[in-house]
Amino acid sequence: MSASVSPLAPKSFAEMPPVRGVRMATAAAGIKYNNRTDLMMMVFDQPASVAGVFTKSKCPSAPVDFCRKNLAGGVARALVVNSGNANAFTGKKGAAATALEASAAAAAAGCSEGEIFLASTGVIGEPLDATKFAGVLDTLVVDAQEDGWFEAAKAIMTTDTYPKVATRSVKIGETQVTINGIAKGAGMIAPDMATMLSFVVTDAAIPSVVLQALLSQGVGPSFNSITVDSDTSTSDTLMLFATGAAADEGQPKIESASDEVLSAFRSALNDLLKDLALQVVRDGEGARKMVEITVTGAESDAAAKVIALSIANSPLVKTAVAGEDANWGRIVMAVGKAGEKADRDRLAIWFGDVRVAVDGERDPDYSEAAASAVMKLEDIPVRVDLGLGEGTATVYTCDLTKEYVAINGDYRS
Secondary structure (H helix, E strand, C coil): CCCCCCCCCCCCCCCCCCCCCEEEEEECCCCCCCCCCCEEEEEEEEEEEEEEEECCCCCCCHHHHHHHHHHCCCEEEEEEEEEEECCCCCHHHHHHHHHHHHHHHHHHHCCCHHHEEEEEEEECCCCCCCHHHHCCHHHHHHHCECCCHHHHHHHCCCCCCCCEEEEEEEEECCEEEEEEEEEECCCCCCCCCCCCEEEEEECCCCCHHHHHHHHHHHCCCCHHHECCCCCCCCCCEEEEEECCHHHHHCCCCCCCCCCHHHHHHHHHHHHHHHHHHHHHHHCCCCCCCEEEEEEEEECCHHHHHHHHHHHHCCHHHHHHHHCCCCCHHHHHHHHHHCCCCCCHHHCEEEECCEEEEECCEECCCCCHHHHHHHHCCCEEEEEEECCCCCEEEEEEEECCCHHHHHHHHCCCC
16 A cells, blocks of 8 residues: 555545445465555355456456456356456466465365456566465455455555445345445556456346346446556456345346346446546546546547547646646647547637637637636546537546656566
8 A cells, every 4th residue: 555645535435334145354465565465355155146347458367367267157156356466477377376276265165166256466477376375265264254345445455545445225126235346456547348456246136147238338438438547457357246135135036137127226336336437547646636538529439438538548638737737739639649530620628617729729718827727626627529420428537647657667676
């Protein structure tokens, strides 16, 4: 955990209620960090439904490969996550480490290795010594408690400065269900599916195929709409588990993702995913400001998103934000290089409510003082209208400060 907590951190953390059917425990296994927990195990009392989305990186980690294989079974009995080592680009040793980990977890949880899910985060390219924690999994299964959410979120942190938690309560039919989620991520964040690691659990009774549809839809406007530094991790993993405990309380049976009875649940899940994703952006390494970039008037929603990400990922835009400089010329640059259709003479740009450019030139009523006042805010809205069509998209990023360079300049030391 970094010495100083991000100024954009939540002023208070969500009170995480128990989710029926899941318990968790943490341990300090000494994988990289001293005097802190770095291992988390989640145990499901009964077989849980499971869904997942993973990195689109062509160099995925060994745990990502392992999870993809087991996801086809659609059943989870335990999840094991370590921080400090990503077990990525570790060759046959990496696969051997996941095999050892899975075998120990399955023995501890009393299930098959096909019902185990694994995730690792931290340094790439360092072999992971799974013997460091395989022996403690038996103890974690016994020690696991239903109120361990906050500790679980802390155990999976790397350069994060605060644990990321979120909870929602909603009804399916007349049955109340809970959704809890944790996430970690601060750097190497330009998810191409999800963020580095996030795990969401509900006590709803929802089959895996429906969970997968809900998760695949929900990731677009949440985790796939954030960027800290334009770099997609090798380890990106977002998993959603459903314990099914609500079935005992009369929850209606779910047949498909389009069931009307799921509408409130879908909204609550999407809201929780966005909450966690924004917490990741607000903990961007060295971040002092969050920027919401909305592009309207594009040829399509997809084009709008490409342009929004071009702006969000521009080091020149992000350093201007860090310096509180209302340099809208850099927005023009990022729109122009995005590769999507744009018309210079129809372009309009706003910082907050201040229109700084219109019809291909500086706004005639432009006020440097008004634009600069917006840049002094902690949360800065930027809007770009292309004047071409109906396409819209919103993405979220943070500024780029000297501290980002400092953190990543000595990450392995």
